Amino acid sequence: MSRHLPWLLDERPDAAFPPAETALRDPDGLLALGGDLSPVRLLNAYAGGVFPWFSEGQPLLWWSPDPRMVFRTEGVRLSSRFRRTLRNSHWTLRADTRFREVMDACAASPRPGQDGTWITRDMVEAYVALHAMGHAHSVEVYDGDTLVGGIYGVAIGRMFFGESMFSAVSGGSKVALAGLAYRLRDWGWPLIDAQVENDHLLRMGAEHWPRERFLEVVRRQVREPGLAGSWEAAFGAVPAHVVAG
Structure with missing residues (x-):
């Protein structure tokens, strides 16, 4: 190789x-x-x-x-049954409140067909450094003060590159992804990179894009003015029922 x-x-x-x-x-x-x-x-x-x-x-x-797996920020889908459940949920979404914990939870989550994790200690420290610089961000899903799901990734300009997500309670990762898309859509960010195919992402609305098309959008979006620093204040507290629509 x-x-x-x-x-x-x-x-x-x-x-x-x-x-x-x-x-x-x-x-x-x-x-x-x-x-x-x-x-x-x-x-x-x-x-x-x-x-x-x-x-x-x-x-x-x-x-x-x-091809590349991507989500259009207006294209993330939750099943009708799950949306109905969320309408009575007390979960709340926030951003950049427990970045390292989200990474650690992603690293500890079992993945079908994988033995161990690719989120090594060096990876955690590298992305924590990017987080401190305002380029890596997490979205957390809370039930009260308990972390029940989350997602993290890298932001450059107005392009978000998703890395990994986890659920401590069923549905936690789905809500984290949907909440990220909900807020990015509000901010005028069109796309979330999902990297490589898996069935779970496809069921949630991920699309196959030819690499050429993906790179064209990335090169444009990374030059757009982004959102510097922590996203905690700008993201706010989003009730899960708002994400459910």
């Missing part, structure tokens, strides 16, 4: 990534290896439609699959 891929140099975190169009077809989207998880490299990666995804003991692997 490494004979066909460029290695990124640790001493050049600001170096440009190879064009996403040069990624491998098998495995789909693998673009480069190596480098580090410094903030400047991560922000360069996301702005170019690239994300890190690797397991403990592997070199850093960087991906840009084709």
